Amino acid sequence: MTFKTLATGLTSLALVAQPLSALAGELNLLTWEGYADASFIAPFEAQSGCKVSTTYVGSNDDFAAKLAAGGGVYDVITPSLDTVGMMRMAGFVDPIEAPKVTGFDGIYPEFSGDATIMADGGPWAVPLIWGSVSMIYRPDQVAGTPDSIGLLFDPAYKGKISMWDDKSAIYWAARYLGYPNVFDLSDEELEAVKAKLIEQKPLVRKYWTTAGELTELMANQEVYVSNAWTGLTSKDVNALGKGFTVAEFSPKEKSEGWMDSMMLAKGSPNTECAYQFLSFMQSPEGQCGLAKATGYFPVNPVAVEACMDEEMKKERQVGNIDFVKSLVMWQQPARLDKYIETWNAVKAAP
Template identity: 75%
Template sequence: MNRMKTVIATLVATASILPQVATAYAGDLNILTWEGYAADTFIPKFEKASGCKVTASYVGSNDDFAAKLAAGGGVYDIITPSLDTVPMMQKAGFVDPIDTSKVEGYNGVYPEFSKASAVTAEGETWAVPLIWGSVSLIYRADKVAGTPDSISVLFDSKYKGKISLWDDKSALYWTARYLGYNDIYDLTDEQLEAVKAKLIEQKPLIRKYWASAGELTELMANEEVYVSNAWTGLTSKDVNGLNKGFKVVEFTPKEKSEGWMDSMMIAKGSANTECAYKFISFMQSPEGQCGIAQSTGYFPVNPEAVSSCMDETLKKERQVGNIGFVKSLVMWEQPKRLDKYLEVWNAVKAAP
C-alpha cells in the first residue's frame, strides 16, 4: 500500500493543471473519459431516455485518472481507465465494486474481458468493459521510404523532427520491444536503464509527444509529423478524412502492436449511482456500442449488442467475434513496478 501511495503522489505531482469541476447534483452524471467516448452522436440519446445529464471531462493518459481523482474530491461518477489501470483504481480505493445484476446486457460482453483478472478481484467485479482496440504505427506513405515493418522507424534519424510518440509510459513498452525484451511489464533495472537511454537518444528526433488523438491528427494534418504510434483506426480515419492531398497508413510492426480495453468504473461514493448504472447499461446496448464504435473507430466489447446495428463488412473491420486478434496483441498490463516505470518515463521527458 505504501508503494501505491507513492505512485499516486507521483501522478498527482506530475499531472498538468487540473480543471475545476462543479459539484454534482442529482440527475447529473460526471464522466472522466477519453476523446470520442461522450460524443454528440449518441450521448443525447442516453440523456433523453434516462433523464440524466452528462458532463464529460477528458484525459490524455491513463496516468491522469489517479491524479484527477486524488485532486478532484468526489466530482466524478464514472471513469473509463484501460485494463492496466483498473487494478490501481481498485487498490487505491478510488472506486466502488459493480453490481452486475444492475447492468443490462452484461452477459453479452466477451468473457475474455468481463472475467479478466484485472476486472474481477477479491470476489468483486470492479469494472464493466466498454470498448477495445490496439495501438499500431502510422506513417505518411509519401514521406517514409519503402514499406516499414518495424518499431525501428520510430528511431530512424532520416525522419528527425518528424517523429512523435504518445506522452505516456507506454513509450517504455515500445522501446523495450524494439530492444528485444520480452517481459516488458517486469523489466529489470538494467533493462529500464537501457530503455531510458534509448528514449533519451531518440529525443532529438521527436517533434512532440502527443497528448490526445486530436493533437496527433493536427500534427499529421499540418505536416509536422510523419511517423508515430497511434490508436488503430482513429487517427488514420481522421487524417485521411481531411483530404489534405496525402494519405497516412497504419501497420502492425513485426514486434507486434499493443492491445487495450477500456472499462467503466463507478467512482467511490458517487451520489449518482442510479444514473451511473443507467449509463453503463446504455453503453452495452446497440445505441451505445455502435455509437462509441462509430465515433472512435474502435472495437465493440459486446458482439450481441452490435448484431443489429453493424453490417457484416463493418463487423469484420471492427474485429467482432475475432478474439484471436486479441491474442495477436501485446495486451496492456500494469507493470510490476509501476512507480519505477513512471520514474523512468518522467526522467526521459525531463532530459534535455
C-alpha cells in the same frame, strides 16, 4: 443521484406528468477523447434524463491525479486494463453490482472475466471498448514499406516523429530492444530503455497527449511517423482531404492491445445515472455508437449483432477474439512506480 427536488404533495399522476427536465439527474464522466460523442450521448441524455458533463484525460496516469484532486467531482471513469487494478487498490472506486448493468452477460467472457476486472469476489469494472496501438505514417514521405518499430527511431525522419506522452513509450522501446516481458523489466533493462528513449528525443517533434493533438500534428504536416490508436487518427486525418493520406501498420515486434472499462467513482452521488449509463453503453446504441465514433472494437458482440453490417463486423474484429492473442495486451507493470519514474526521467532529459 441528484434529482431535482419535486414539490411536496404532488400526486402520483402529477409526478408522472412532470416534464423530463424536472427529473433530470447528472453524470460526470472522466474519460478519453471520443468517448462522449454527441452521436450517442445525446440519445442517452434523452432516454435517461441525465445531463452528462465530460472531462477528458490524455493518459492513464491522469485518472489517479484527477481523482485524488477531484473530491467527488466524477461519477464514472474509463481507465485501461493496466490501470483498473490500481484504481481499485487506491480506493478510488466502488465495486460494480453486475445485476444492475443490463447487457453485462453479453460481453466477451475473456474481458468480463479478466482477473483484473474480477477481484475480491466480484466485478470492479464494466468492459467498454477495445483495440490496438499500431504505427501510423505518411506513405508519400516514408521510404519503402515500413514494418518495424525502428521507424520511430530512424534519424532519417528527425523532427517528424511523434510518440504518445505516456509510460507506454517504455513498452515500445523495450519491444524494439527485444525484451520479452515489457511489463516486468529489470533495472538493467529499464536503464537501456531509458537510454534509447533519450537517444530518440532529438528526433521527436512532440510527444502527443490526445488523439486530436496527433491528428493536428499530422494534418499540419509537422509529423510523418508516430504510434497511434488504430483506426482513429488515420480516419480523422484522411477525412480532412489535405491532399495526402496516412496509413497504418502493425510492426513485426507486435502492436499493443488495450481494453478500456467503466468504473464507478467511490462515493458517487449519482449512482442511478451512472448505472443507466453503464447499461446504455452495453446497448446497440452505445456499443455501435462508440465503435463508429472512434473506429475501435466493441466488447459486446451480442449488442452489435443487428447494428453492424458484416463488413463492419469484420473490420471491428467482432467475434475474432483470437486477434487479442496477436497483440501485447496492456498489463499493470510489476513496478509501476519505477516505470513512471523512468518515463519522467526521459522527458526531463535535455
